[in-house]
Amino acid sequence: MDDRASFEMFAGLATEARNPRTFDLDTLDVTGILERISAEDRTVPDAVARELEHVARAVDLVVASFRAGGRLVYGGAGAWECSTLPSAPRPSAPIPRPSRA
Numbered sequence: 001m002d003d004r005a006s007f008e009m010f011a012g013l014a015t016e017a018r019n020p021r022t023f024d025l026d027t028l029d030v031t032g033i034l035e036r037i038s039a040e041d042r043t044v045p046d047a048v049a050r051e052l053e054h055v056a057r058a059v060d061l062v063v064a065s066f067r068a069g070g071r072l073v074y075g076g077a078g079a080w081e082c083s084t085l086p087s088a089p090r091p092s093a094p095i096p097r098p099s100r101a
Helices: 003-011 030-041 044-050 052-067 079-084
Strands: none
């Protein structure tokens, strides 16, 4: 796939679209911005719930890769995700060695 085709594919994803509920962030005061962010954050659980089948498939693929000696490569994740996921405490889950994630 060439660069233009990749761009077109990614540009069409809902995750890459501007959010019409936040078009006016630059006109809000700090409290208004934080309220809007909080409102958007509350939409996440329902969005994740709608995709659980796909998330489970991704986890199954990662587990299979680890069992075969493979590793997890983060792609397209933001800086926060890349810096915090590997170090996030997960007491009931094994933490992958840094060489695997």
